[in-house]
Amino acid sequence: MTRLTVAQALVRFLAAQHTERDGVRQRLITATWGIFGHGNVAGIGQALVEYADLMPYHQGRNEQAMVHAAVGHARQHRRLSAQAVTTSIGPGATNLVTGAALATINHLPVLLLPGDTFAGRPADPVLQQLQLPYAGDVSVNDCLRPVSRYFDRITRPEALVPAALAAVRVLTDPAETGAVTLALPQDVQAEAYDWPEEFFAERVWRVRRPAPDEDELTAAAGAVARAARPLIVAGGGVRHSAAEEALSDLAARTGIPVASTQAGKGALPHTHPQDVGGIGHTGTAVADHLARTADVVIGVGTRWTDFTTASGTLFGHPDVRFVNLNITAFDSHKMAALPLVADAREGLEQLHALLEQHHVPAHYVHEYAEEKHRWDARVAAAYAAPDDTARPTQAQFLGALDTLVTADDILINAAGSLPGDLHKLWRARCADQYHVEYGYSCMGYEIPAAVGVALAAPGRPVWALVGDGTYLMNPTEIVTAVQEELPIKLVILDNHGYASIGGLSEAVGAERFGTDYRFRDRSAGAAGAFTGPPLPVDLAANAASLGMRVLRPRTVRDLREALADAREATVPTCVYVETETGDSVSGPPPAQAWWDVPVAATSTRPSAIKAREEYDRHVTARRRHP
Incomplete structure (x- = not known):
C-alpha cells in the first residue's frame, strides 16, 4: 500500500x-x-x-x-x-x-x-x-x-x-x-x-479495430456492386482510424469517386484521380453533382450533418440507397442505411476484397474527371491575383498560401467564412494537413488548437487562420505559444466584422444587422445602427503586445513575401491582412448546395419577404430517407 x-x-x-x-x-x-x-x-x-x-x-x-x-x-x-x-x-x-x-x-x-x-x-x-x-x-x-x-x-x-x-x-x-x-x-x-x-x-x-459482421458486409458489397453511380463520402472516421490508404486502394481499384466532409477532407490528396473535393453546402460543384445523381452513397466515418446533406436536399436520385461504415451503431443506421458497424480501415479493406473485380463504368469515370478538371480551373481563377499591387481578397490569400505550403504544413480553422472557402478550394496534400473543426465550428478554437498541434507535431509549420471576429474571441494562448517557444504562424484576415454571418444575414432578410465592427450612425438618433466608420482597432498591435512577431503586408506581392517569411520563422509570427471583398471574378464560387436557416414567416420589410420566398422554394426539395 x-x-x-x-x-x-x-x-x-x-x-x-x-x-x-x-x-x-x-x-x-x-x-x-x-x-x-x-x-x-x-x-x-x-x-x-x-x-x-x-x-x-x-x-x-x-x-x-x-x-x-x-x-x-x-x-x-x-x-x-x-x-x-x-x-x-x-x-x-x-x-x-x-x-x-x-x-x-x-x-x-x-x-x-x-x-x-x-x-x-x-x-x-x-x-x-x-x-x-x-x-x-x-x-x-x-x-x-x-x-x-x-x-x-x-x-x-x-x-x-x-x-x-x-x-x-x-x-x-x-x-x-x-x-x-x-x-x-x-x-x-x-x-x-x-x-x-x-x-x-x-x-x-x-484500441480495438472491430471487423464488420459478415452478413452486413455481404449486403453492403452487393449494393455497391449493383450501383451505376456510386459515391463514397469520407468523414472524420477515416482519419481517426488511419484508413486513408485503405480508402485510396478501394477508390483506385473500383473507380468510385470520393467526396469529403469537413472532418474527412484530406483523406485522399487532391491529386488522387478519385478525389472530387468537399461535399454539401460548402462543397465543390463536381461532388455535389455526383451526390445529386448517385444511386448508392457509401458514408465512411461520417455523422451526416446538415452541411453534408445540404439540409436533406442533396441526394436527389429517386432510388438512392446509403451504406454507412461507422464504428458507432448510432451513426451507421442514419439515412435508413445498410449499416456496416466496424472500424473504418477494417471495413474498407474487407469491402475492397469483395469488390476486387468490380469497376464503375468508364463513362462515369470520364464524367467526373472532366468535371473535376473544370472545377480546378475555377479554383485557379479564384486564387489568381491579376494585380499584385492590390489589396488581396480572402481567396487570393489562400492562393498565395497554396503556392507556398508542402505536405509538412498543417492548416487550422474553425469558424467564419474560411471553412467554406477552404472546403471548396483548398488542395490538401496529406491526410493531416486540413484541420478544420466544424462539428462545433467554435470561434476561438484556432490559436489554442495550433498550440496543441505544434506540441504534437514539432518541427512542422502550423498555421492558425482566423478572421478578426474569431481573433477577438480568444487570442490569449498567443502568450502560451510565446512561453513554450512554439513558432506557430497566425494569419489574421481582417474584414472589420463578422463577414460570414453578415452575408448569411443579408440572405435571410436580416440586413447584416449587428455583424459589422463599426461606430453607430448617430445621425439616426441614439438607436442608430452600426453603419458608421470601422472601429480603430489594431489587431496586429494587440498580437505584438502579447509577444508575437508581426508582419503587415498591404498588397498581394507583400503577402507572398510575408507568408514565406512566416513559414521559415522560428518564433511565433503573425501575418495581419486587411482583405478586399471578393467579386465574381476573384472571389470563391458561391455555395453549390442549399443550407436550411429558417426565415421570418411574416415581415413588413422587403428584404425579409424576398428571402422567405427563396426559402420556401428551396425547402420543398427537402427529402427524408426513411
Whole structure:
C-alpha cells in the first residue's frame, strides 16, 4: 500500500496509462494543462509539483482555450494520446463547457479535472458555490454532464479507483470517446488514503479495430456492386482510424469517386484521380453533382450533418440507397442505411476484397474527371491575383498560401467564412494537413488548437487562420505559444466584422444587422445602427503586445513575401491582412448546395419577404430517407 493524497494518486495513475493500436504503443495522457485557484491549487496543483518528473505541465491563460489545445493535440495523434485539463471550481470550471462540447461532438478525447465544492461541507456556502434550494449535491460542474461522455464526482478517496478506470476506458474507446469529466472536491483532492500498488501499475489499453459482421458486409458489397453511380463520402472516421490508404486502394481499384466532409477532407490528396473535393453546402460543384445523381452513397466515418446533406436536399436520385461504415451503431443506421458497424480501415479493406473485380463504368469515370478538371480551373481563377499591387481578397490569400505550403504544413480553422472557402478550394496534400473543426465550428478554437498541434507535431509549420471576429474571441494562448517557444504562424484576415454571418444575414432578410465592427450612425438618433466608420482597432498591435512577431503586408506581392517569411520563422509570427471583398471574378464560387436557416414567416420589410420566398422554394426539395 502507498499513502498518497487523492490528487497525487490520480497523477501517478494517469502517468502509467498507455494506448496501443497496430502494435504501436504511446502514452495516453501526455501532459496536463492547468489554471489554478483555491479549488485545485492545493490538490492537483501540489500533485503536479510532487510528480513533475512523471506528468508534464502546460500553463494556459483561458480554461476554454486549454481544452481546445488538448483537443487539437488529440486530433493530431489520431485520438491515441490525449491531455488533461485542471481548473478551479467556479468560473474556471464553467469555462470548460464550450471546449467539452466541442470535444464530445467531434469524438475527440480530453480529460477534464475541475475542482469542486467541499464534499464534507465544513461551511455552506463556500466561495463560488452554487446554492439550489431543492438540491444540496449540485455544483456548477453539473453543467458538464450533458457535454461529457463520462462524468463522475469523487466524493470519497476510494471512489477514485473505479472512476479513474472508467474514465480511461471511455477516453480510449473509439466509439465512445469525447470529453471525460472527473469533478474533484477540493477537500477530497488533499485527503490521504492507502492505495493498492496495482493501481499505479503500467496499464495498456488496446484500441480495438472491430471487423464488420459478415452478413452486413455481404449486403453492403452487393449494393455497391449493383450501383451505376456510386459515391463514397469520407468523414472524420477515416482519419481517426488511419484508413486513408485503405480508402485510396478501394477508390483506385473500383473507380468510385470520393467526396469529403469537413472532418474527412484530406483523406485522399487532391491529386488522387478519385478525389472530387468537399461535399454539401460548402462543397465543390463536381461532388455535389455526383451526390445529386448517385444511386448508392457509401458514408465512411461520417455523422451526416446538415452541411453534408445540404439540409436533406442533396441526394436527389429517386432510388438512392446509403451504406454507412461507422464504428458507432448510432451513426451507421442514419439515412435508413445498410449499416456496416466496424472500424473504418477494417471495413474498407474487407469491402475492397469483395469488390476486387468490380469497376464503375468508364463513362462515369470520364464524367467526373472532366468535371473535376473544370472545377480546378475555377479554383485557379479564384486564387489568381491579376494585380499584385492590390489589396488581396480572402481567396487570393489562400492562393498565395497554396503556392507556398508542402505536405509538412498543417492548416487550422474553425469558424467564419474560411471553412467554406477552404472546403471548396483548398488542395490538401496529406491526410493531416486540413484541420478544420466544424462539428462545433467554435470561434476561438484556432490559436489554442495550433498550440496543441505544434506540441504534437514539432518541427512542422502550423498555421492558425482566423478572421478578426474569431481573433477577438480568444487570442490569449498567443502568450502560451510565446512561453513554450512554439513558432506557430497566425494569419489574421481582417474584414472589420463578422463577414460570414453578415452575408448569411443579408440572405435571410436580416440586413447584416449587428455583424459589422463599426461606430453607430448617430445621425439616426441614439438607436442608430452600426453603419458608421470601422472601429480603430489594431489587431496586429494587440498580437505584438502579447509577444508575437508581426508582419503587415498591404498588397498581394507583400503577402507572398510575408507568408514565406512566416513559414521559415522560428518564433511565433503573425501575418495581419486587411482583405478586399471578393467579386465574381476573384472571389470563391458561391455555395453549390442549399443550407436550411429558417426565415421570418411574416415581415413588413422587403428584404425579409424576398428571402422567405427563396426559402420556401428551396425547402420543398427537402427529402427524408426513411
